[in-house]
Amino acid sequence: MNYVIRQMTEKDIEAVQQVARKSWHTTYQGIIPMSIQEEFLARAYRKEMLAKRLMFSHLFVAELDGKVVGFANYSPMTEQGVSELNAIYLLPDYQAMGIGTALLKAGLEYLKEVNIMYLNVEQDNEIGKRFYERKGFKIVEEFTEDFAGHKLNTIRMTLYL
16 A cells, blocks of 8 residues: 655645544544534634644644655653644544554654544544554543534543653
8 A cells, every 4th residue: 555644735634524523423422412513613624724733733644645644743742852643633544554653653653743642532532542552652631622612522642752
């Protein structure tokens, strides 16, 4: 399989929106009501917001045969060497092929001075939790948060590098 991991550009915005929508619907079906998913996706993945993320964070896409099949979004690294993995999503048909691992690796290589990588994952997102645990992330906190009026049980995980 010939996939390429590269930095996202403005030309990728529409493809990233499609990946976000399809992967969210698959990942959070039965966890987050569809109306709340749609509201969040419309707000967080609108063109202007993704353009802003391109300027103020680090975005990578996974491309296979010219098609964007996944992406990852990392916060800038702090002076203390801390960053956060804000999102890593793949189209469902492209999971378990090493692409998610490659997106994680690309971010860690780009942020080569990072000492600590944080992320939040929904407690019922078993696929995501297992993926991060296999990559060495450890649970450091569990909490309930209000996500647009819906209660989410969230796990904060940390990778020490």
